Amino acid sequence: MTDTPPASAAKSSTISRRREAQFEALMEAAEKRIVAEGVGALKARDLAGDIGIALGGLYNIVADMDDLMLRLAQRTMGRLDAALEAGATVTDEPVAQLQAIALAYYDFARQNLQLWRALFEMRLKNPDLPEWNVAAQLGLFRHMNGPMARLMPDKSEMERTLVARTLFAAVHGIAVIGLEERLIAVPPQALAAQIRWLVRAACKDVAS
Structure with missing residues (x-):
């Protein structure tokens, strides 16, 4: 050779x-x-x-427009991951940590509105996502692993993961409705308060 x-x-x-x-x-x-x-x-x-x-x-x-949009999503998720990482380091107390992560998600959505929306509005011809994209999506949930484990020490990883994803869906829903321009505008401070309340209420339930 x-x-x-x-x-x-x-x-x-x-x-x-x-x-x-x-x-x-x-x-x-x-x-x-x-x-x-x-x-x-x-x-x-x-x-x-x-x-x-x-x-x-x-x-x-x-390769094609699907490839382009997936790579755009990857860039946005990388920035979102960094924002969630910063939120997760604010405190070690599990409820406050989950609140900080949730607020970091909302702040990212508000400050990067169109790029954040694009994550959920992309229409791909091929619904089969590549492994690297799936891994990036799943990786966003890792920031919740530590506080969820401390809140639910007697639960299995699968049970904690299910609760974490449900909590994410609820926070995401508040963000979507609150940032929807066609509805009555909700001040960012009010939305943040709702998110903190939701996380606190959910954590109280799962820890009981």
């Missing part, structure tokens, strides 16, 4: 850097369009024009 010729290696490195730059530009252009117009406005031809490539060149960067 021979080493790669220096010239070929340099060329491969240049191509790799160019593709990475194009990928980053594509992600930023897509996020900009989502923020401005919502995920339904994403069109391959528009995005290709945004970054100055031919339509066919777009599919040298991503």
Whole structure:
């Protein structure tokens, strides 16, 4: 087996850097369009024009529009994961920790409204999600593992996971309704108070 010729290696490195730059530009252009117009406005031809490539060149960067949207979701979930991580480190007291995580979720949704909505509004032609996307979704729940274990020490991991997901669904519902522009606006402070109350009430029930 021979080493790669220096010239070929340099060329491969240049191509790799160019593709990475194009990928980053594509992600930023897509996020900009989502923020401005919502995920339904994403069109391959528009995005290709945004970054100055031919339509066919777009599919040298991503496999198809499903791939594009899943990778956009991955970026958003990465930011959300960091926000939840920050919330989880506020305190070690389990109820307060779960409240902080829930509020971090709400704050992220409020501050990144269109990108957050896109996580739930993407319409994929192929419903079978890749493993890396599923893993990212499941990974968001890990921040609740510690406080749930302290609140429910005698319960199985499966039971704690079910309660954690139910609690997440309830917090998500408050966020969705509260941030829905067509309904009567609810001040952020009021929504935050509702979220704290919900988490406190749920924790009191599961710990009893």
